Amino acid sequence: MIYKYLFLLTIFYSLTVNAQTPRVVDVPTRAGVTQRFLLLQPENAKAVVILFAGGHGGLQMSPDGVIKELRGNFLLRSRDLFAAQGLAVAVIDAPSDRQSFPHLNRFRQTANHVADVKATIAWLKLELKIPVWLIGTSRGTQSAGYIATQLAPADGGPDGVVLTASILVDQRGRPVPDMALDRISVPLLVAHHRQDGCRACLFADLPRLTDKLKHLKKTETMVFDGGISVGDPCEARAYHGFNGIEAEVVGKIAAWIMAK
Secondary structure, eight states: OHHHHHHHHHHHHHHHHSBOOOEEEEEEOSTTOEEEEEEEOBTTOSEEEEEEOSTTOOOOOOTTOOOOSSTTSHHHHTHHHHHHTTEEEEEEOOOGGGOSTTTTTTTTTSHHHHHHHHHHHHHHHHHHOSOEEEEEETTHHHHHHHHHHHOOGGGTOOSEEEEESOOOOOSSSOOGGGSOGGGOOSOEEEEEETTOOOTTSOGGGTHHHHGGGTTOSSEEEEEEOOSOOOSOTTSTTSGGGTTTOHHHHHHHHHHHHHTO
């Protein structure tokens, strides 16, 4: 029992001592618009990940970093796990001109969204001087995936992309497999739960995405099982949100990023 206690104490110590205090950053982007994100910066971070929540994507983040909406989202509730793996973390909100509903709905695949994220990537690269990756979950994959198709690294784009619980079919817009994925050249990881019950993200439809990534030299698909499924199958506490296996999923994603 004492060894278990010491192990947990060591983990707690590493999480609290080896990271700077989280800070809120507002980056100027389009005319009169700023893009806000919460930055977690552990010591000696090897890369920084920009986390795109699903749903409407509007976090209603206050100037002191309090997140009012979507707090249970898989990526949001796992942000400290990413930092504990040695990754800096930028939790991105909707921009200042999209702070009311519908937030990022019908905005994720627009030139303005690309411009906002491009400004964020530029700030992070200038400030941290480490590779920048995009990680999206659920409807957040429609942000991360689209931006990667529009911005190569030489044009201010990301150094890699991770898509978790990807939108594979969509009656309201363009799903990830229907994007111009042949434009992507950076490493791309797909993470999906075998029991995902969301009709837009069924495991049976995953080949619609993975078959279109065969041109990439560095790509992999990770399939996860287990955990807990509670409530709506499209919400964050179902298998769709990797409920109960967050540490496993984050650990494997982080290891893949570090190896690239």
